[in-house]
Amino acid sequence: MRIWDVPPERLCRNHLLGEHRELHALWSIIINNKKGYAHHPETMRWRGKLKALYLRHEALVEEMTKRGYKHHTPLDPAFATGEAVQDELVDSYKEQIRLLKERGCDCRV
Ligand SMILES: [Zn+2]
Numbered sequence: 408m409r410i411w412d413v414p415p416e417r418l419c420r421n422h423l424l425g426e427h428r429e430l431h432a433l434w435s436i437i438i439n440n441k442k443g444y445a446h447h448p449e450t451m452r453w454r455g456k457l458k459a460l461y462l463r464h465e466a467l468v469e470e471m472t473k474r475g476y477k478h479h480t481p482l483d484p485a486f487a488t489g490e491a492v493q494d495e496l497v498d499s500y501k502e503q504i505r506l507l508k509e510r511g512c513d514c515r516v
């Protein structure tokens with residue numbers, strides 16, 4: 408489970424759609440207080456920052472829409488509370504770029 412800190416427009420199709428799917432799972436874990444993944448580093452860093460996670464979702468959806476994908480799964484903005492900025496990274500930005508390059512996919516990194 409991973410939410411990238413890379414701008415959505417740089418992500419290839421697989422990484423963009425994959426992150427979107429995982430973001431919904433993560434959102435559900437946090438708002439429903441699910442036990443599984445509760446201590447996953449990605450879960451930990453977004454807790455108390457659902458506003459920021461909401462905004463990341465909006466950015467992903469904007470990019471998906473630009474690429475012609477239809478989006479039918481809006482997040483409930485009532486839960487979009489807490490900090491609006493995510494400044495705690497699981498891997499540094501540099502490391503994320505390295506990881507994406509290593510995949511050899513179409514991400515523009
Ligand atoms: Zn969505």
Ligand SMILES: [Zn+2]
Binds near residue numbers: 419422510514
């Ligand atoms: Zn990619």
